[in-house]
Amino acid sequence: MTVWTPTPALSRATVAAAAGLVGAALTGSPALAILAAPFVLPVVLGLLGRPSSTPRVTALLGATRLPEGQGTTSTLQVEDGEEAEQVTRVVARAPYVVARPASGALSVLTGDAADSVVEIGARRWGRPQVGDEQVALTSAWCGYRWGPERLGAQQLTVWPLAAAYDSTAEAPQPDGLVGAHRSRRVGSGTEFAGIRPFAPGDRLRRISWPVSLRTRELQVVTTRAEQDASVLVVVDSLRDIGVSGGVDGRASSLDLTVRAASALADHHVRRGDRVGMRVVGPGDARVPFGSGPRHLHRITGTLTRVVPDTATVPDETLELGVTGGCVVYVLSTMLHAPVVNATALLSARGVAVVVIDTLVARDLDELGGPTSAAGLAWRMRMLERDLMLERLASLGCPIVPWRGPGTVDVVLRQQARRGQVPRVRAR
Template sequence: MTSWWPTPALVRACVLALAGLAGGVVGGLEVPVVLAAPFVVLAAMGLLGRPGRPPAVRTEIDHHRLHEGQGTTSRLVVDDLSGVEHVTRVAAPTPHVVTHPAYGAVGSLVGDGLPTVEFSPRRWGRRVIGAERVALTSAWGGWRWGPVDMPEHGLSVLPQTAPYDSRAEVPQPDGLVGRHRSRRLGSGTEFEGIRPFATGDRLKRVNWPVSLRTGELHVITTRAEQDAGVWLVVDGLRDIGASGGVDGAASSLDLTVRAAAALAEHHVRTGDRVGLLVVAADAARVGLGSGPRHLHRLTGTLARVRTEARSVAPERLDLGAGAGSVVYVLSPMLFTPLVTATASLLRSGASVVVIDTLGERPTDADPRSLASLAARMQAIEREDRLLQLAALGCPVVPWRGPGTLDTVLHQLARRARVPKVRAR
């Protein structure tokens, strides 16, 4: 409806008023006229309160980009409120989105302000909100405009970054600047030692106590501070388990995406260059970069990860990280070609860490059921894959939040400093 139409209440009041007046006049009775008097008043006030022209109504939301658990408000904009007394809004339910008030139904008098509906996405991804119906009512409930359908609004929901921090150094830093201690000497702040003065040394590096004691100039040497190239490989092929949103149980893809967002934020904050590779049917790749703007690009790409029935051909699976990079493979390791690609990347010289994001999965109550048997067989195959990766020297750690990778990165840093013998 795009114009004002009389409500059933106004039609009922008019009919009863006419019937009472007609009965009183024709029958010469006063009782029908007295009984019809209130309806005459209601009908007259309703007819006189008809608004002049149909209004133009639209909805607006305060934010189009949110993190999981945050909220936004949908506001109603009406160009002409003359003659309007009451506004009603009913929002359609959306998966993984909660509304306030509950069930998305709200109404209020125009004098108290136009009603608002609050939306809070509970899971990352692309959400559509604001699909609702709006109806306006005139004074005395005589005329109604609508209900009409309002257009939807797209909402990009970024993954919530799990609490994560690490004090471990990234092995093999290869950038120009950063806070990781390099294996080579340079103009950093990390003390390395004291040696005799040589041509080209800066005078501010002279260590005067040692120079006066030995009678020769000695300078302080430091290690260079570099940034690292960090690649995040996200397995978006399958989603194991049911997602309960940010407040409920997490599926394997929830753990994968949230862990990747936490690692990206941590390394960008420390000044490293971070890249992203999404292994899925609609694969996405973000090159190495740094800074807040690049972090927004990474989280936006993670929010668009989707699982589909289509798989990835093994010959098309190329992780594409060069030697000297640090690669985090976030996956439940259920796809054999991905395990093979990880092993190949490890042999190429990259520092690879597999982060197990399968999580704790509930077991079937009946161990003799077909589903329980299939789950146990899949778990045995998965355990065999992880043991093969560990035999190649690739650490496999389950995601546990803060401190998950400290021990592993310390071990990789020590391994990178060990001299290697290469056959020619």
Template sequence: MPAWRPRQVATRRLGGWEPTAAHQRAVILAAAGAIAAVLGRRADLLVIVTPLVVAAVWGHLARPGTEVTGTARLGDTTLREGTATGLRVTTEPALADVHGVVTVAQAPWVERKPSSGIVELEDGVAALGLRSTRWGRRRVGTVSIALASTWGAFRTGPVDLPDLESATLPLPAAFDASAPTPHPRGIVGLNRSNRPGSGSEFNTVRPFHPGDRLRRIHWPISMRTGALHVTSTFTDEDAHVFLLVDCFSDLGPREGIDGRPTSLDVTVRAAGAISEHFLRSNDRLTLRTVGAAEVPVLGVGSGTNHLRRVLDTLAAISPATERRDTGEQAVRGIDPMALCLVLSPLIDPTMVGLAHRLAARGMTVVVVDTFPEHLVTDPGNVYQSLAWRMRLLSRDAEVHSLRQRGVPVVPWRGPGSLDLVLRDIARRASAPRMARR
């Protein structure tokens, strides 16, 4: 699938100059008044129509003779939720004594500054501010340009420029986890291993061996014993984290970054926060979506560049665009030692079945509940809140079945949401197990 690139520049010719209705009225009234004054020998009529004659002649002589090209440029085509960018509109060539107006149409989740979206051109340049209030890929409002010559005699436009497109990345929620990631197996991460090696976590002090680094020498013990001793450490390893994002539904009113979040808002922002935490710890991460069409497939990666790819993938989600998705393609080929985090409001039964399927394979699965609490506590809609509480009663049976299988279900609360669960999983992974001999 080709990479999606936002459109940053839009250019279009505004067309030829046409007489306005005011100029046509001035010409017609001036000609009719002059003819009537001559035929009727009325000097007073000639005096009355003289200003119209002057305006008509002056406007015709000041008619621009060149065709103008309008250009609109976005300052930044990739934004974060709640951030703003500038829109700069220019006309070339910049004609003197030509007045122009730029209009930006209203678009969903885009705030205009000024709020009217109308700005006058000054010396062929106009600037507006645009603020994106919700994640996703979208077009900003259509830019229209209209120019008028002296006395409003001739005009060109309004002409709509090609639509400009921008991508708004989800603003990751605040998240931090102090618990270790289970099943570390790599060599570049920050998770402490159980075996000694090159790392940062202290292990013990031992006698010096050939090949040990001199900076590891522990001088107090070496001076006391008369033999060189060095400090040994536990090796640092990275883990594999697999994120499965539920895109089947978007529950709740869509109010953007300044209002209450929908279930998909909570899911996407939680996925961004979790990805940022683990990728900054040099862990490997895989992201898959279920229920959304035309989302690019993202492989395993680590580092800051992979975080940007994760956020771009989350911004490409369109909810409920693939209702027949069973999730089988999303969970195919996953590392059996990966930590599987399923982010879902647990309303669609497909996601509950996927969590059961992953747990049945023996994988470490944690379900992060992203159902927004304000849906059941909204005082403005009592009947809707009651309906949601009844639906959650039936959902409790599905949550109980997951917990009975050993899959923890954790509500998303931001920082520390996964600490207790990850500690329990790490403790369970290090516990002795029965094995056949």
């Protein structure tokens, strides 16, 4: 239990005052008594103001969930601390978390409660531990000190800042019930499909009277159904290539992957599609298919818990468990054979797969130059990666780098046209 203890300043002042008074009494020199007088007054006032209360301190965060790049405040609440004159806070630093004041140290009078607030800003998505600090209270005339008392860290959930993204392309093979994507089958939609003779069961409002008068037979207008699509976002978190500079700095490969995944999920949920997610890495997190704002919040919360796997070797086999009628976005650096093999297997099954390359360009000078050991290893690894991507592209799987709005529009339209081409099947 933390109690009030004399401060070193009070101890030094007491020793100086006692030495001066005792020396003046023994030697009969009034000069020593005059020299000791400035120390006597603080000692007496400090001893008279000895606190008897038991303070309790608590640090409260203004918000525990916030988007990347925004900030919150940490407010210190002191109970039974009326006898304290000054409060001192020293907040420990956390990765990708900035504070104001920048040093994390703050000392104010207890009467200025508004000045004892530490501002905290999150510079990168994740779940950082903030608020690990030590608090000390000082009584009047710096006589007694309570603490320092350590306050445990609190978890802050930082959502990834969704990259700017929008798409006008439709899903190649929508498989839902009602949505915004044009289906290949005829149904009650708004997209014109053709005109055919009237049949029992057709609605009267579908009759095309101009064509019926011209052909002297009832003709009806047919339209294509509009369906929602199933979208699976695969996040490769096996490794993080590059150094992250935060929300305003240079992005690492995992930064680009997480922010792009958040943008894709947000876009398709707003369009009414059913979105699922699979994180390839530590924990193997899976989010089933769903729709709506609550489901998007669940996906975003899962992305905040993504961490790179730097200790284990990925398994050689990876099964994504996806069937036809689903659009699969694979956001990966494509540096690991299991991810490439799983993508090739889905493409061979006829699943609409789009590989979004999130590998950031690396400066060879940061690795010691192109002829250094690290530079040569990286160049050899890039040659192996290019070979795997060429084999994957030969199977008909599109590979596009992430560039924001319209990243996958062209490839989705190509896959939609490819799906409308008649296929010859052997029996």
